[in-house]
């Protein structure tokens with residue numbers, strides 16, 4: 343099947359970036375969007391995030407071949423129910439939610455007779471809202487597609503091609519596996535950043551001004567992540583609870599091991615561990631997966 347009309351529900355960082363990327367890379371594809379917040383809709387019109395910004399969700403999805411829900415994972419069910427009356431029977435309904443099992447449950451419950459094929463572009467920043475999106479967000483970043491059992495292969499292929507056309511590298515996997523992988527590579531790192539930044543600012547021996555003044559190094563990287571959208575991340579932890587708790591237990595075991603190495607002055611354990619993690623970082627840099635941040639000068643706000 344060919345995708346000629348795309349509708350985007352939720353015009354923040356992800357929705358806005360998809361709208362801009364489609365207009366840039368697939369100029370023949372029509373774009374329409376909707377956001378529940380009227381201020382966001384107004385800003386989306388000013389920035390031209392989609393060619394049309396509708397005032398009602400059903401208007402945005404009329405005649406769409408592909409609808410992408412770009413709302414917080416806790417709002418997926420509500421957003422899907424709002425578009426249900428206007429969806430064509432052949433329309434692909436996808437999303438960009440950061441957790442996939444609960445998103446699929448919410449979408450398939452709201453749209454039991456439609457073609458729901460979830461996806462997750464593993465690309466983002468700490469910014470949110472209609473000013474945050476940019477067309478190159480997905481360039482050379484992974485997009486994980488999690489087709490449910492029995493999904494129409496032609497529709498899965500069309501969705502994969504769509505993301506590749508936006509510049510992404512696509513991999514398909516089972517939703518449960520996605521949730522365990524992302525728990526350790528994305529969700530727990532965010533939890534650690536939120537925690538350490540809060541802990542540092544709560545310390546009585548360290549004043550808040552010292553936290554700001556001396557945050558030039560590693561701590562500064564944590565503050566970037568800890569500035570991420572509270573609604574989005576609250577929903578991620580509520581919706582990927584089991585996988586996060588499982589990976590958190592593993593992490594706490596390893597953290598206890600490090601604490602013990604420090605207490606016992608066991609330099610060898612620390613050196614070996616740090617050597618292994620340094621190799622991981624160098625591997626990521628070698629395959630060019632570290633350069634999609636706007637900080638690296640690639641944000642093009644077009």
Ligand SMILES: NC(=O)c1ccc[n+]([C@@H]2O[C@H](COP(=O)([O-])OP(=O)(O)OC[C@H]3O[C@@H](n4cnc5c(N)ncnc54)[C@H](O)[C@@H]3O)[C@@H](O)[C@H]2O)c1
Pocket residue numbers: 351352353354355356357376377378379382412413414415417420421438439440441462463464465466467468469470471472474571574578
């Ligand atoms: N931010 C990231 O780095 C990132 C990366 C990959 C995936 N995601 C996922 O993408 C989704 C969107 O995240 P974002 O960063 O674009 O958030 P965002 O806050 O920038 O945008 C979300 C938009 O959804 C709108 N919205 C909320 N409920 C709605 C509803 N029922 N109907 C219509 N609009 C509604 C909000 O008004 C907001 O404008 C989330 O599910 C998130 O998990 C985020």
Ligand SMILES: O=C(O)C(=O)C[C@]1(C(=O)O)C=C[C@@H](O)C=C1
Pocket residue numbers: 439440463464465466467468527528529567570
């Ligand atoms: O780089 C960042 O700022 C991000 O948080 C992006 C990031 C990630 O953890 O890699 C965050 C959440 C997503 O679901 C996908 C990407």
